[in-house]
Amino acid sequence: MSLNLEEKKAVVAELGAELANAQTVVVAEYRGIGVVGMTALRAKARANGVYLRVLKNTLARRAVAGTPFAGLTDHLVGPLAYGISKDPVAAAKVLSDFAKANDKIVVKAGAMANYVMSAKDVSNLANMPSRDELLAKLMGTMQAPITQFVRTLNEVPTKFVRGLAAVRDKQTA
Secondary structure: OOOOHHHHHHHHHHHHHHHHHOOEEEEEEOOOOOHHHHHHHHHHHHHOOEEEEEOOHHHHHHHHOOOOOHHHHHHOOOOEEEEEEOOOOHHHHHHHHHHHHOOOOEEEEEEEOOEEEEHHHHHHHHOOOOHHHHHHHHHHHHHHHHHHHHHHHHHHHHHHHHHHHHHHHHHHO
């Protein structure tokens, strides 16, 4: 079923709005995947905050034109699913992980602002920890010295109390 001109303009505008807030775009060929597989991919993408859309490449080219992802237009050939995310790693991780489990999905390319990535670059990006994981590691690293300092401060009164208890026990015995 083809779209009329107004519907096409709405799709381009919707994709343009998503691209305006995006940090990463990943395109994957989905040739031969069934409805069940595509539904599973959409659910996984939704759970990870990735906007996943299948649409005509001409509409995608129009939406990408004039954005930092314009270099991606050379790779928009064939039946493609577009993964767009605000998290730089999420789209790459979702599509790469799904491609490992399902041979019908093939990651073709990706893009970050003003940088086009090959399929290998997208795979490398997918292996990086997500923003949340990196923040958790950073907070753990920053918190470790403070925790040790608090333990050291707590040890002084604890030793004093133990000393008093030992003196008391010695006097009562």
